[in-house]
Amino acid sequence: MKARFALCGLVLLVAVGLLAPPAGAQCQLGVPVIKLGVQGVSSGTHADYGNQINMGATLAVEEINAAGGILGCRLETRFMDEELKPATAVKNVRYLVNEWGAHFLYGIDSSGSAMAVGPVLPELKRIHFFTHAATQRLTEELVAEKKIREIVRVSVPVYQDGILAALVFKDRKDVKRWATIGADYEYGYVAWNLFKDTLRKHRPDVEFVAAAWAPFRTSDFSSHIAAVMAQKPDAIFSTPWAGEAVTLIRQALLQGVFDQIQLWWQAMGGSVDVLEGLAHDVKQDRFKGKLWATARYIHNWPDTPENRAFVERFQKRWNRLPNYSAETTYSAILITKAAVEKARSLETDRVLAALEGMEIKTPAGVRTFRSVDHQFIYTVPAGRVVMDPRYPIPVLGHLVVVPAKDYYRHPPFTPIAATK
Amino acid sequence: MLETIAFQGLIGLALAMYLWLISAGLTIIFGVLRIVNFAHGSLFMLGAYLAFTLYGQVGLPFGVAILLSLLGVGALGLVMERGFLRHLYGVDEAYQLLLTFGFILVLDDAVKLIWGGVFRIPPMPAFLDGAWPVFGRPFPVYNAFVLGVGVLTAGALWLLFERTWWGRIVRATAADREMAGALGVRVPRVFTGVFAFGAMLAALGGALGTPVRVVAPGIGAEMIIQAFVITVLGGLGNLRGAFVASLIVGVLSAYGTLFFPVFELFFIFVIMAVVLLVRPQGLFAR
Numbered sequence: 159m160k161a162r163f164a165l166c167g168l169v170l171l172v173a174v175g176l177l178a179p180p181a182g183a184q185c186q187l188g189v190p191v192i193k194l195g196v197q198g199v200s201s202g203t204h205a206d207y208g209n210q211i212n213m214g215a216t217l218a219v220e221e222i223n224a225a226g227g228i229l230g231c232r233l234e235t236r237f238m239d240e241e242l243k244p245a246t247a248v249k250n251v252r253y254l255v256n257e258w259g260a261h262f263l264y265g266i267d268s269s270g271s272a273m274a275v276g277p278v279l280p281e282l283k284r285i286h287f288f289t290h291a292a293t294q295r296l297t298e299e300l301v302a303e304k305k306i307r308e309i310v311r312v313s314v315p316v317y318q319d320g321i322l323a324a325l326v327f328k329d330r331k332d333v334k335r336w337a338t339i340g341a342d343y344e345y346g347y348v349a350w351n352l353f354k355d356t357l358r359k360h361r362p363d364v365e366f367v368a369a370a371w372a373p374f375r376t377s378d379f380s381s382h383i384a385a386v387m388a389q390k391p392d393a394i395f396s397t398p399w400a401g402e403a404v405t406l407i408r409q410a411l412l413q414g415v416f417d418q419i420q421l422w423w424q425a426m427g428g429s430v431d432v433l434e435g436l437a438h439d440v441k442q443d444r445f446k447g448k449l450w451a452t453a454r455y456i457h458n459w460p461d462t463p464e465n466r467a468f469v470e471r472f473q474k475r476w477n478r479l480p481n482y483s484a485e486t487t488y489s490a491i492l493i494t495k496a497a498v499e500k501a502r503s504l505e506t507d508r509v510l511a512a513l514e515g516m517e518i519k520t521p522a523g524v525r526t527f528r529s530v531d532h533q534f535i536y537t538v539p540a541g542r543v544v545m546d547p548r549y550p551i552p553v554l555g556h557l558v559v560v561p562a563k564d565y566y567r568h569p570p571f572t573p574i575a576a577t578k
Numbered sequence: 579m580l581e582t583i584a585f586q587g588l589i590g591l592a593l594a595m596y597l598w599l600i601s602a603g604l605t606i607i608f609g610v611l612r613i614v615n616f617a618h619g620s621l622f623m624l625g626a627y628l629a630f631t632l633y634g635q636v637g638l639p640f641g642v643a644i645l646l647s648l649l650g651v652g653a654l655g656l657v658m659e660r661g662f663l664r665h666l667y668g669v670d671e672a673y674q675l676l677l678t679f680g681f682i683l684v685l686d687d688a689v690k691l692i693w694g695g696v697f698r699i700p701p702m703p704a705f706l707d708g709a710w711p712v713f714g715r716p717f718p719v720y721n722a723f724v725l726g727v728g729v730l731t732a733g734a735l736w737l738l739f740e741r742t743w744w745g746r747i748v749r750a751t752a753a754d755r756e757m758a759g760a761l762g763v764r765v766p767r768v769f770t771g772v773f774a775f776g777a778m779l780a781a782l783g784g785a786l787g788t789p790v791r792v793v794a795p796g797i798g799a800e801m802i803i804q805a806f807v808i809t810v811l812g813g814l815g816n817l818r819g820a821f822v823a824s825l826i827v828g829v830l831s832a833y834g835t836l837f838f839p840v841f842e843l844f845f846i847f848v849i850m851a852v853v854l855l856v857r858p859q860g861l862f863a864r
Contacts, residue, residue: 201686202796205695342842370835371842375800377791378596380721381832384589387715388582388836401697401792408699409790414709414716431696435792438701578840 185231187504189261192231194219194491195254197238197247198265198290198483202375203401204242206431207290207483211265212237213476214289214484218491221471228495229502240266242374244274251275255282261504262287264490267483269293269345276300279308285506287490290454290483292316293344294352297531298571307510310532312493312525313454313486314562316345318538319397319425320352322452322565326540326558327393328360333420335367337391339382339398339406342371344576346397349425351574353395367391371578372398372406379406383413392420399426404435407449416445427451427543430481433552440545440552451554452540455482455522458553459539468521479551480521482538489520493534530569537562581713586836587829588712592721594828595728596783600801601808601820602735603779609815610752610772613663613674617681618780618805619798625651625781626793627689627698633788634700644785648778655777659770667769682798690795697794706789720790727786731779732821739817748772752815807846811853813860822861823853 185191196215198208212235219233227233236258240247247266254260263279263286266272272291277300279286288296288311297315300306327333336357340346354366368389370382376398383406386394394415398406403424416422426432428451439445457469457479468488472480480488494509496518501508516527525534541554604618628647632638638646658681666673706723709716739745751758751768759765783801784793791797808827812819827846834845841848853861 200695202799203697203792203794205794205796206697209695370839373843377787377797377800378593380589380718381586381593381835384586384715384832385836385839388586401699401794404697404699405791408702409718412702412707412709412718412720412790417716435697435699 185227186229186502187231187498189231189504191234192228192262192498192504193258193260194233194235194262194264194494195238195251195258195260196235196264196487197240197250197254199242199267200237200239201241203405204267204399206481207267207400207429208237208239208265210430210481210484211267211289211487213472213478214480214487215264215491217472217475217484218488220475222491222495228498233491236260240268240271242268242271244268244271247271247275248278251278251282251284251286255284260284262494264487265289265483266291268343269296269348270343272296273300273344276306276309280306282308283506284308285310285509287312287487287494289313289486289490292319292454293348293576294567294571294574295344295348295576297533298567301533302531302569302571307532308506310513310534312490312534313482314536314538314566315533316349316352317566318452318454319345319349321356321567322540322560323395323423323425324353324356324360325560325565326450327421327423328357330421333392334363335365335390335392336395337366337368337386337389337393338370338395339379339386340369340371340395340578341397341399341402342373342376342578346371347578348574348576349397350395351576355574369578372402374402376402377405379409380413382406383410383415387413387415387418390418394419394422395425396423397425399429400431401435403427403429403432407436408439411439411444416448419448421448421450424449424451424543426453428453428456428482428541428554430457430479430551433543436543437551440543445543447542447544449543450540451543452538453482453554455480455485455538456541456554457485458546458549459557460523462523464519465521465523479549485521489518489522489525492520493518493525531571533566535562535566581715582836583833585713585715585717586832588717589721590829590832591825592725592728592828593832594825595725596787597804597808597828598728598821598824599724599731599786600780600783601805601812601824602731602817603776604802604805605809605812605815605817605820606735606779607773607776608809609817610748611663611667611769612815613671613678614806614814615773615776616675616678616802617658617685617798618776619800619802620682620685621651621655621777621780621798622784622801623689623793623795623798624654624685625784626788626797627693627784628781629785629788630698630700630793631693633703634698640703640706640789644782647785648781651781652774652778655774656770658777659773663773664766664769686795686798693795695795697792699792700788702789724786727782731782735817744771804846807850810860811850813863816860816862819860819862
């Protein structure tokens with residue numbers, strides 16, 4: 159009998175020993191696991207952005223866990239579809255924090271969703287690292303003006319889409335008449351308004367001759383293209399993104415647009431899914447070098463060991479090139495790790511304090527935290543959409559690098575109209 | 579200015595014919611079976627995916643790929659009607675709606691499993707590439723092709739329903755299914771045939787669109803809304819009504835984009851609201 163007890167005890171001990179984490183890996187933050195709630199759009203023609211957000215988050219968490227976690231604490235993620243709908247995004251963050259128990263929040267693709275989620279965060283007492291939504295109002299208005307400190311943005315806002323474009327093209331004397339085929343929601347309006355404001359300062363001679371607006375889920379742009387081309391523009395400023403960008407450009411090719419204009423700015427055309435979708439047309443040189451774009455990160459820049467290693471690991475894990483929403487989310491989790499390790503706490507105030515003055519190496523380059531609007535600052539170039547023998551899909555080439563400080567807006571922020 | 583207006587009108591006509599193709603099947607199915615097939619958009623999506631695979635990946639000629647995807651989706655329609663819908667004709671309409679809604683979820687996830695979550699687009703078939711000068715501007719051959727297919731389909735449907743024996747049977751069944759049954763029409767067989775036929779029309783729209791609009795899980799949801807609006811505008815179940823409503827929506831929204839770009843978001847709904855205020859039963863309802 160005694161022997162049996164002893165045997166049972168031994169078995170139990172061994173079992174406990176096997177289950178317990180190895181010595182030294184005890185979580186020093188007093189939680190069983192650090193939970194990261196993530197959301198992005200993962201349905202419809204924009205679905206790749208949410209999926210890339212999820213891939214970036216998953217890769218970061220796997221790597222951090224393999225290296226012992228954050229202060230010995232394991233990370234866990236949960237991904238949800240925001241459907242580009244503000245109501246869904248708000249419901250998701252409430253669920254992630256209140257029901258699932260998220261310590262930090264990440265992602266969000268739509269500007270509208272981000273503007274709806276922002277004001278909810280103080281009540282949830284959680285920091286949200288935004289990694290795609292681009293309206294400048296998220297950081298300029300909600301953080302700098304309304305002091306919602308729980309908002310932190312790791313991705314570059316519409317400064318990239320609007321201001322950078324104006325700076326890149328201000329010296330093109332042959333381009334005087336600009337028109338937009340714009341996304342019919344906040345992002346499209348603010349990008350176009352920022353572009354116009356900036357370009358006017360450098361080029362009093364330019365005219366903005368036409369605008370056509372396409373709502374989410376537009377699949378036939380022929381009337382938008384025809385309406386804008388009726389005004390004989392020299393250049394098109396275009397903000398529909400993801401599958402809609404590919405659909406729009408393919409339909410523009412059919413109407414012979416690239417024979418009639420000097421250049422086409424596809425703001426987020428440097429996105430991997432868009433480049434994949436345009437591959438056969440680029441290979442046939444159907445854009446005649448007139449198609450220009452940028453992104454919130456491009457995998458072929460900067461040429462640093464960190465970035466090369468990241469792209470390699472990402473491709474190995476997912477068999478695709480990383481899109482910007484993957485890099486920004488990956489980096490947001492690196493930033494979380496650095497901040498939590500410095501704060502030695504998961505509390506919002508302490509983690510925010512740890513973000514102050516942060517300068518951190520990420521795949522996209524060094525990101526610097528700006529306290530006034532909680533915006534991370536880093537540079538992403540613009541370029542021409544070209545084939546490069548090193549990659550199976552088109553990339554941005556002939557890169558134009560404008561330093562971030564020259565195309566980011568700086569406080570005090572003057573309001574930009576978020577209307578057509 | 580006149581040329582701009584004429585060109586925009588032509589663009590609108592091509593748009594209208596595409597809308598007509600996606601709403602024709604929906605209204606035919608409602609006219610005969612009296613069910614609103616919410617899964618119509620999913621059948622549209624499936625037609626697009628099949629055409630993408632057969633033309634863009636296997637490399638079949640575009641026309642052959644379209645034909646095969648029609649047959650594939652038609653066969654699926656047959657299974658949907660025979661295996662599922664048939665058992666629900668006797669019960670409350672809400673169950674039929676629920677079932678077709680269930681099909682949307684299943685088919686959306688199925689295409690995600692088969693084709694992945696990233697959108698796809700094949701190259702433009704050579705014979706549809708390029709443009710013709712019309713009113714001094716390049717009008718895409720592809721849009722002209724869609725216009726032609728739309729008009730031909732309208733003509734073919736008219737002939738089919740008004741001039742053939744099968745059409746007469748279908749019309750009789752639509753008018754009074756019990757009487758038709760009493761006179762020896764095999765109503766269940768007519769239902770199956772009509773549902774499969776409607777599914778094929780949905781697939782035609784999807785397949786035809788592949789070279790100019792990306793295909794992705796969930797594209798059916800947007801299509802079903804437009805098709806539904808047109809079906810309601812024309813009068814549920816009325817084929818001629820759907821044709822006229824497509825023309826109105828297509829042409830007016832093209833002009834709206836040109837003259838009132840600020841109101842783009844709700845054109846189609848303004849048109850719907852106005853028509854329903856004047857004629858709540860739709861333009862051509864009996």
